[in-house]
Amino acid sequence: MTERRPTRGAAHELERYAGLFSARTRVMRSSAMRDLMAVTVRPEVISLAGGLPDTSTFDPALFVQLMSEMAPAAALQYGPSEGLEGVREAIALVMAAEDMHVDPDEVIVTTGGQQAIDLVTKTLVDPGDVVIAEAPTYPGAVPTFCSYEADVIQIEMDSDGMIIASLEETLARLDAQGRRPKFIYTIPNFQNPAGVTMSLERRRRLVEIARERELLVLEDNPYGMLRFEGEGLPTLRTIEGPTGAPGENDFVIYAGTMSKILSPGVRVGWLVAPRPLLAKLVLGKQSTDLCSSTLAQHFVAAYFASTDWRPYVESLCDLYHRRRDVILDALAENLPPEATWTRPHGGLFIWVTLPDYIDTTDMLARALADNVAFVPGEAAFADGRGRHSMRLNFSSSSDEDIREGVRRIGKIIAEQLALYDTLTGRRRQPPAAPVVVAEPEIEAPAPAAADDGEGMAHILQLPRRGAMGGRRSREA
Amino acid sequence: MTRVAVLKGGRSLERQVSLASGARVEDALERLGHDVAAIDVGGDLVAQLRRSEASVAFVALHGRGGEDGTVQELLEVLEIPYTGSGVHACMRCFDKVLTKYALREGGLPTPDWVSLSEIGFQDLGAADVLGGIAERLRFPLVVKPVSQGSSLGVKHAPTAAELPAALVGALSYGARVLLEHHIEGRELAVSLLARGDGDSDVEALPIVEALPRGPEYDFAARYEIGETDFVCPAELDDDVADRVREIALSAWRLMGARGFARVDMILGADGPTVLEVNPIPGLTETSLLPQAADAAGVSFDQVVERVLAEALAR
Numbered sequence: 125m126t127e128r129r130p131t132r133g134a135a136h137e138l139e140r141y142a143g144l145f146s147a148r149t150r151v152m153r154s155s156a157m158r159d160l161m162a163v164t165v166r167p168e169v170i171s172l173a174g175g176l177p178d179t180s181t182f183d184p185a186l187f188v189q190l191m192s193e194m195a196p197a198a199a200l201q202y203g204p205s206e207g208l209e210g211v212r213e214a215i216a217l218v219m220a221a222e223d224m225h226v227d228p229d230e231v232i233v234t235t236g237g238q239q240a241i242d243l244v245t246k247t248l249v250d251p252g253d254v255v256i257a258e259a260p261t262y263p264g265a266v267p268t269f270c271s272y273e274a275d276v277i278q279i280e281m282d283s284d285g286m287i288i289a290s291l292e293e294t295l296a297r298l299d300a301q302g303r304r305p306k307f308i309y310t311i312p313n314f315q316n317p318a319g320v321t322m323s324l325e326r327r328r329r330l331v332e333i334a335r336e337r338e339l340l341v342l343e344d345n346p347y348g349m350l351r352f353e354g355e356g357l358p359t360l361r362t363i364e365g366p367t368g369a370p371g372e373n374d375f376v377i378y379a380g381t382m383s384k385i386l387s388p389g390v391r392v393g394w395l396v397a398p399r400p401l402l403a404k405l406v407l408g409k410q411s412t413d414l415c416s417s418t419l420a421q422h423f424v425a426a427y428f429a430s431t432d433w434r435p436y437v438e439s440l441c442d443l444y445h446r447r448r449d450v451i452l453d454a455l456a457e458n459l460p461p462e463a464t465w466t467r468p469h470g471g472l473f474i475w476v477t478l479p480d481y482i483d484t485t486d487m488l489a490r491a492l493a494d495n496v497a498f499v500p501g502e503a504a505f506a507d508g509r510g511r512h513s514m515r516l517n518f519s520s521s522s523d524e525d526i527r528e529g530v531r532r533i534g535k536i537i538a539e540q541l542a543l544y545d546t547l548t549g550r551r552r553q554p555p556a557a558p559v560v561v562a563e564p565e566i567e568a569p570a571p572a573a574a575d576d577g578e579g580m581a582h583i584l585q586l587p588r589r590g591a592m593g594g595r596r597s598r599e600a
Numbered sequence: 601m602t603r604v605a606v607l608k609g610g611r612s613l614e615r616q617v618s619l620a621s622g623a624r625v626e627d628a629l630e631r632l633g634h635d636v637a638a639i640d641v642g643g644d645l646v647a648q649l650r651r652s653e654a655s656v657a658f659v660a661l662h663g664r665g666g667e668d669g670t671v672q673e674l675l676e677v678l679e680i681p682y683t684g685s686g687v688h689a690c691m692r693c694f695d696k697v698l699t700k701y702a703l704r705e706g707g708l709p710t711p712d713w714v715s716l717s718e719i720g721f722q723d724l725g726a727a728d729v730l731g732g733i734a735e736r737l738r739f740p741l742v743v744k745p746v747s748q749g750s751s752l753g754v755k756h757a758p759t760a761a762e763l764p765a766a767l768v769g770a771l772s773y774g775a776r777v778l779l780e781h782h783i784e785g786r787e788l789a790v791s792l793l794a795r796g797d798g799d800s801d802v803e804a805l806p807i808v809e810a811l812p813r814g815p816e817y818d819f820a821a822r823y824e825i826g827e828t829d830f831v832c833p834a835e836l837d838d839d840v841a842d843r844v845r846e847i848a849l850s851a852w853r854l855m856g857a858r859g860f861a862r863v864d865m866i867l868g869a870d871g872p873t874v875l876e877v878n879p880i881p882g883l884t885e886t887s888l889l890p891q892a893a894d895a896a897g898v899s900f901d902q903v904v905e906r907v908l909a910e911a912l913a914r
Contacts, residue, residue: 486753486768486769489613489772492613540768543718546722549728
């Protein structure tokens with residue numbers, strides 16, 4: 125019954141340890157949210173919290189075949205820091221599918237996309253340096269930026285992605301302070317957590333700004349292949365250097381991953397960067413882990429060598445497309461008119477924003493009592509914002525669980541809104557008759573949300589449901 | 601050698617903290633030469649306890665289910681001796697309103713309060729008296745879930761404008777909330793530990809003062825090393841320190857606590873006042889009771905040994 129655990133020393137004096145911790149651990153924070161999230165792994169909890177792709181449809185026979193094809197001696201050995209040749213070639217193939225031309229020599233294999241973010245930050249950021257990110261940004265990037273003591277400045281978004289005018293204002297303000305961001309971090313496609321996609325016009329302008337100001341952009345594109353609606357847009361890398369010829373890409377660092385098109389378990393991601401930077405990134409990687417798992421890389425190389433990888437991605441897109449529709453219907457049916465949410469054309473996530481008097485971290489405590497979970501919005505900010513938003517994942521739960529999970533969340537939100545209205549003596553408007561509006565081609569930005577009183581409103585200005593034409597399946 | 605079941609984890613929101621407390625207790629028990637059965641508390645608790653053939657249970661649970669008398673009641677039924685406070689004391693400590701009534705009736709200082717329930721707001725029109733309540737208690741107010749530990753869900757309402765959102769937030773953690781006047785002052789904690797030598801005598805350990813680096817002593821500050829500076833023993837005049845310890849011991853007796861407990865206080869302009877009594881204080885690396893014990897020259901292993909001895913001596 126007793127678990128084996130190395131016996132800890134008797135050193136229980138807090139201050140003895142406290143004196144040893146590096147300054148950067150001060151910003152590596154624990155939070156109530158993290159502890160609440162630990163409860164979401166209970167089997168009875170419907171979790172719309174994870175960022176998990178659905179790996180259940182991967183062919184088990186193919187898995188066995190690939191494992192048996194691997195040469196044991198090589199697979200069990202160290203490998204080059206830059207990654208195995210076969211994997212870098214596979215990466216070039218995947219990038220070509222998104223119209224990017226890359227020489228395998230320009231690619232470094234990383235241990236997941238997470239290490240790509242970590243290496244770039246490690247290589248570029250000194251304590252106090254500015255990193256620009258989107259508001260909200262990838263929750264996994266926040267602790268990385270914080271652990272290198274970056275000063276993270278987050279730029280507002282709307283349904284067309286990062287608002288470039290706000291970016292320019294921020295850059296001008298930083299200029300006036302004599303500060304220069306080390307890089308701009310963006311997820312242009314089906315952003316995590318917001319689910320929105322940067323428009324073509326904004327992509328072009330972002331690349332122009334990078335060139336004019338000689339600023340590096342880290343383009344993180346884990347979800348680009350997971351488009352199930354609309355036309356694909358060129359990546360920032362392609363916009364900067366359409367042919368991929370050497371010297372064409374000076375300012376865009378590109379990060380990709382196998383996590384969403386093959387498996388997050390293989391922990392294979394990559395970076396493509398201007399050559400001088402590439403050399404430093406490799407040094408950074410050597411100090412972290414020498415090389416990414418050779419075993420996993422052999423698996424990836426074998427997969428790309430022996431099968432056409434695209435049908436599997438297409439099957440995932442079909443699956444996520446259906447689940448996206450299920451969750452949008454469920455949201456339209458169950459969320460009150462005060463809630464707004466995004467309508468992703470791909471990827472895994474939807475971002476829901478509630479009135480500013482609802483705290484989603486607190487709400488998670490209540491949701492867990494009802495066995496449902498989501499990611500509270502504060503995880504996507506380095507500065508405490510986001511507390512009235514939440515991220516919902518639709519890729520890893522069954523249709524039935526998505527419906528039931530959203531129903532439970534909707535009920536809790538309705539209860540909290542009713543309670544707030546009771547407390548403030550406001551009378552709630554009776555629910556408006558459901559209206560079905562044709563879905564507009566382009567989602568118009570909504571009027572600004574009410575200010576939260578701290579000058580930090582407008583987390584993500586997005587269309588209200590009426591304007592968006594969110595469908596209600598419960599008509600009549 | 602005793603066969604000890606360490607109860608940890610569980611389903612409460614403080615699961616992670618409890619796993620950390622439990623792990624340290626297991627290590628200590630093993631070093632003390634006991635035979636340990638670690639149990640992550642779930643639906644099969646009774647079966648696991650029976651299977652473990654433990655002669656005593658060390659309850660290292662925090663939060664709902666573990667600290668509110670539920671597990672204690674079950675252990676009584678199973679006739680397994682257990683560490684810490686009994687059913688009634690746990691129930692009274694875990695419910696901050698019952699604690700405050702007990703303190704007030706016992707003549708101990710505690711900030712003025714009013715407790716309200718979600719039902720009161722929704723069905724009985726309690727919102728209409730909010731203004732009057734706030735006026736009586738005076739801002740700034742603290743809003744707390746009545747039954748929740750580790751400062752989860754504790755909200756500050758400096759003015760009336762913040763009160764409704766603070767109430768909605770705190771009510772996310774339970775159906776009842778406590779509105780309390782926020783007393784400005786130094787945050788003190790007195791840990792109490794049974795002597796474990798057969799009688800029911802108890803020792804007040806050196807007073808710990810928490811000096812949070814952030815604006816308030818919240819959940820993160822409570823469990824993250826380096827988020828809060830602790831001073832132990834707290835720098836207090838002798839007469840003040842005596843008074844603080846005396847109040848803590850009175851609170852212990854009033855609540856009927858056993859084994860160990862921690863009394864949290866604020867030392868304001870009008871002297872010390874009791875906020876709450878924790879029947880199962882945290883035992884993590886950053887927890888206050890182990891630090892206070894250390895300052896008194898009592899090792900963590902000795903803490904565990906004394907708490908266990910008290911349970912076995914009942």
